[in-house]
Amino acid sequence: xxxxxxxxxxxxxxxxxxxxxxxxxxxxxxxxxxxxxxxxxxxxxxxxxxxxxxxxxxxxxxxxxxxxxxxxxxxxxxxxxxxxxxxxxxxxxxxxxxxxxxxxxxxxxxxxxxxxxxxxxxxxxxxxxxxxxxxxxxxxxxxxxxxxxxxxxxxxxxxxxxxxxxx
Numbered sequence: 001x002x003x004x005x006x007x008x009x010x011x012x013x014x015x016x017x018x019x020x021x022x023x024x025x026x027x028x029x030x031x032x033x034x035x036x037x038x039x040x041x042x043x044x045x046x047x048x049x050x051x052x053x054x055x056x057x058x059x060x061x062x063x064x065x066x067x068x069x070x071x072x073x074x075x076x077x078x079x080x081x082x083x084x085x086x087x088x089x090x091x092x093x094x095x096x097x098x099x100x101x102x103x104x105x106x107x108x109x110x111x112x113x114x115x116x117x118x119x120x121x122x123x124x125x126x127x128x129x130x131x132x133x134x135x136x137x138x139x140x141x142x143x144x145x146x147x148x149x150x151x152x153x154x155x156x157x158x159x160x161x162x163x164x165x166x167x
Contacts, residue, residue: 016157023150030143034117039132042114042123047080047090048107052100057093076100080110088114090125 059066059073076097082088090112094100112125115132126135 012157012161015153016161019150019153019157023147023154026143026147026150030140030147033136033139033143036132036136038118039115039124039135040118041132042085042088042116044111044113044128045082045085045088046109047082047088047112047125048109049078049080049104051079052094052097052104053077053079054097055093078103080112082112082114083109085114088123088125 053076054074055077056072057075059070061073062070075093076099078092078094078100080090080092082090090110092110094103111128113128113130114123114125115135116123124135130138
């Protein structure tokens with residue numbers, strides 16, 4: 001049986017591991033963010049749904065045995081194409097097959113801004129109110145927050161947690 005002190009030691013080490021991984025992944029992802037100047041704004045388009053297809057995704061909602069038994073889950077992806085520019089596409093994972101089919105039947109359009117990546121033949125779609133600058137800034141803020149929280153816990157553990165837990 002695990003004593004109270006051992007439980008907190010194991011938990012704090014697990015949090016430390018998560019913090020180290022989070023900081024590393026945050027730094028890696030932060031370095032991969034393209035500068036806003038790499039994007040060319042192609043404008044806002046109305047995207048119309050045209051098909052639903054099932055797709056396999058990692059089952060992040062399950063834990064323990066359920067995750068081992070069911071590592072993937074089926075989601076239904078609603079595919080959209082832009083009106084006026086047939087090569088632009090957008091995909092949306094839906095809550096289930098019924099929801100996806102209902103959204104397809106309604107033919108409700110969504111507005112998306114298309115940002116072309118200058119050095120490649122690729123593009124991304126973002127919310128219509130975002131520009132290349134605001135999109136990249138939001139990405140940077142997200143990873144700075146992850147890195148900051150991770151580093152705060154690492155510093156806390158190095159200064160206070162080790163002594164308190166007897167490391």
